[in-house]
Amino acid sequence: MMRGTLADLRPVYVAGIGLHPYRRLSETPYVRLGLTAVRSALADAGLAWTDVDSAWTGTAGLGMAASRRMLRHLGATGIPMTQVENASASGSSAFRQACLEVAAGLADVSLALGVDKPSRVRAAPTGVAGLADRLVVPATHFALLADEYMDRHGVTAEQVAAVAVKNHRNGSRNPFAQRRKERTLQEVMDEPAVSGTLTRLQCCPIGEGAAAALVVSGEAVERLGLDPARCVGVTASAQRSERLYGTADPDTELTRETAGEAFRQAGITAADLDVVEVHDAFSIEELLYAEAIGLCGAGEAAGLLARGAFDVGGRCAVSPSGGLLAMGHPIGPTGVGQIAEITRQLRGEAGDRQQPGARTGLAHMLGVGAVCVIHVLQRLD
Incomplete structure (x- = not known):
């Protein structure tokens, strides 16, 4: 249809x-x-x-x-x-x-x-018991995904933690961010583990x-x-819910599908993106979603991050606001805050976190993994 x-x-x-x-x-x-x-x-x-x-x-x-x-x-x-x-x-x-x-x-x-x-508002009880309702909390879910990603692509825990280093650096330059302190890799790694290899500073506040x-x-x-x-200009608005994908990581596949729909609406490809804000509630998510959106191939995000491709001033600035990891995740405002950051970037008003020459941006959010919303914004003059 x-x-x-x-x-x-x-x-x-x-x-x-x-x-x-x-x-x-x-x-x-x-x-x-x-x-x-x-x-x-x-x-x-x-x-x-x-x-x-x-x-x-x-x-x-x-x-x-x-x-x-x-x-x-x-x-x-x-x-x-x-x-x-x-x-x-x-x-x-x-x-x-x-x-x-x-x-x-x-x-x-x-x-x-x-x-x-x-x-203390929580999701309404379904009345249907799950097999692991009290065991696989979000931090554990993403810690398991981090382990799987590292094993599959030969990536280290330090390379995953580098996402938090970048985003805390960006957040330190953002007057609206909850976490406004630059962090070293050693500081990120020395924090207490929340689950698996994910430490406190690799989880959003x-x-x-x-x-x-x-x-x-x-x-x-x-x-x-x-x-x-x-x-x-807002040139694309795409929203989808998850299907059965045959994978332990439906969020990534849902992101891939929704991004494809957004690109078709806007008439662009991932190569046209200058600025991206992603749902990085946990550090591993940025790597997974950067690949799903199409900024790079599978397993390539950690290497590109290390080479500065996702920094402000790099090939595509990913979460220049600081992302959920540093900007914060107050739930209701988070998606609109992404729009505000991309608008600021495309206007050229982002100060010392400005991505040079930014003309096209993408905002990506997930809701409990069940829904994905992606918007494309473009400077049209």
Whole structure:
């Protein structure tokens, strides 16, 4: 069956971005976190709240009705507000919905917001017992994948840990990152092991924060007098859920399929990418997903990382924000925060973590391994 894509609809752009720094849990209400990000995005775009036609809020831990209780402080304008929960991909899914709504002509300006605070909210029990429900927690799952990857490709634990070294270096240059300290390989390796060879600094911190992006149509750019040079095009939005792959690593195969769909929508290949933000909740994930996206062949990512190909200034900057490992992973905001980083990179506004000449970027998020969301953003001038 033929399905329409974002490319079949009218063009959409990111016109404004804003963040509240990611950090450990504090006493700050989530309302203040979210409003900080939204107000920053409005100021960045040069828009008023009354210009916004709809709002999509990605959150995994706040419970019911978070959007209205937060956004009412900006003014009661009557716009439709929808809350999106899709695990780690909540923010990415909210951004996708904002893009589709604007692309379909149902709105000219749509807010994608991610906000969260650590909570005890968990997935609803299925009532169906699993064989290893309490044994294979995420850290163990990825530690096993790291062992398998190292054995298959002759990669060392130090080469996997080098992902964390790079991303902590990037995070040290990012004022919005939760972890802002540069780390040596020795420091990463000397940390306590969480599972297998994965040490604490190779596992993402889960804290609080917020991220916002304003998605606009071409008509809105002209009508509202926005600066077209700072409006970044969204040329692909792809989302898939996993199938039966016959492998112990369905996340990688799901990423490969979703990236292929995104590339077809945008009319590009992996070779065109200048900046990539991936779901690197654990260090091994960056190597697996870089290969799945097509930045290199199977087993080649560790060697390319060692040669600086994925550094800022390298062939393709991977997670210049610091990624989940250093930027942090507050769940709801994470996917929108990736969009903010890529937008900043494509505008040339990323300061000392700027990838030179960046024109095309890709944001990749997984939600509990069951869903994958990928967006391609491009500078179109």
